[in-house]
Amino acid sequence: MKILTNSERIWKIRKMIIELLLARVPDSKKLQELASYHGIEKPRFSLKDKDCILCGLCVRVCSERVGRSAIGFQKRGVDREVGIPFGKEFSEDCIGCGACTYVCPTGAIQMEAKTLQRFRKFRAEYRKCRYMMMGVVDYKLCPNNYQCWHCEVDQRMEELFGTHPALVFRKKEEEEPVQIYEFILFPEYLYSRGHIWARKFNGRIRVGVDDFARKLVGKISDLKSHGKNDRVNAGNELWELKIGDKKATMLAPFDLRVLDVNTDILDNPPIAYLDPYRKGWILDLEPYNPQEMRERMVWDNRAKILFKEDAESLHARFEKELGVTITDGGEIAPTLHKTLSPDSWNSLISEFLHRV
Known part of the structure; x- marks a missing residue:
């Protein structure tokens, strides 16, 4: 059996998919680069004011790598979207690890910022480091009010792995x-x-x-x-x-x-x-x-x-x-x-x- 991944027929299908995605999120740099590579100057479809392309990367990394399932697909058809289950304002399962934001190609998902804002209301002795909740470190409380860009541990993780730890470590099992x-x-x-x-x-x-x-x-x-x-x-x-x-x-x-x-x-x-x-x-x-x-x-x-x-x-x-x-x-x-x-x-x- 011979499998073709770059035939003329596949090329046309790929261009059509990129056009549809670009029409949905016209400001995405990654999609603009893909469109340019495939010779697409402007999508033929009407533009929509949305950031999410429903790729599902955020849903998969949260479920399969982090093991939390804090977000998922909701609704059907043209109303389909990614969000917190049951339409809740925040997810009790989210640990603010930022893995969903890291893998999102358009910057649409902002669960990390919302969750860390909620964590800041916790008393000091309950402010677990997100790397502790992910199972990357054994024990650490956050002394920086969840301003991770000031944290030596956060910087060390980025330098050590070169990617988000969720993509390196397996999910933390109970x-x-x-x-x-x-x-x-x-x-x-x-x-x-x-x-x-x-x-x-x-x-x-x-x-x-x-x-x-x-x-x-x-x-x-x-x-x-x-x-x-x-x-x-x-x-x-x-x-x-x-x-x-x-x-x-x-x-x-x-x-x-x-x-x-x-x-x-x-x-x-x-x-x-x-x-x-x-x-x-x-x-x-x-x-x-x-x-x-x-x-x-x-x-x-x-x-x-x-x-x-x-x-x-x-x-x-x-x-x-x-x-x-x-x-x-x-x-x-x-x-x-x-x-x-x-x-x-x-x-x-x-x-x-x-x-x-």
Whole structure:
């Protein structure tokens, strides 16, 4: 088989495509150079006042190299465009790495500038360097108010690689979840002794029910939590879960102020059971004392030990007091709340979820 890439027919098709692109973005220098090379002086089509040629390079680099998928194609036909999913004003997944801007041939995409402007509103201890979020450096906070052109690290990256680091490094993958008995945890998350998970998210602390608490209480039918700007002291009720005719309260592991509530979970509480570590998050909050938060929480190996000890204690209690009928194939049955008396249920919740 002989493949021709520069035949007369291919040349005509290529010229037509360049004409169409040039009509869409007449001020693009790269397109002007291509047009000149192919003998196109002026496109035959009416000019449009748009910068984006819908090449998809920005979408691909964000998804395939950076691993964020902060932007994508939207709408159809002549209205097709590149933007933030669901028409949002900003993307929570964007880390301001600038890879999309770097590969854009027309300068149309400006996600980097918008995201860095939003990052500047974060408190100093939450201002992660974008190279840290990309996985290029292990740990670095930004001391330059995200004015990267003043940063030695940014200049060093440019000199070292000669291109954007996203095109050199593979995308940063999240750590794989770890299974302890039948319970799942993410080692990089923080966990309270009362089984509330926490992680940094866009300058805030996002919290929810971990997998141990989820499987202990079963399918959540209703949820009540504190509202925005509420202040909650350590040891006080942070939220209440309703499971059938039973209830389970969970306590604040440190002094905090609520910044936001996941309205999706208030409208559809079972999400907290179905996807506890992602869509099932409950609150965004701010700790009064970040150091106190870290002292009261565990992560990595200490989190694994917590889950292991609690799992063994839980199963020992089942076998001694309640019998193996409450388990389902070696795992806690989601209908456990129906099996236990009110006193046994309250004792179970107090032992495992009322610890600070």
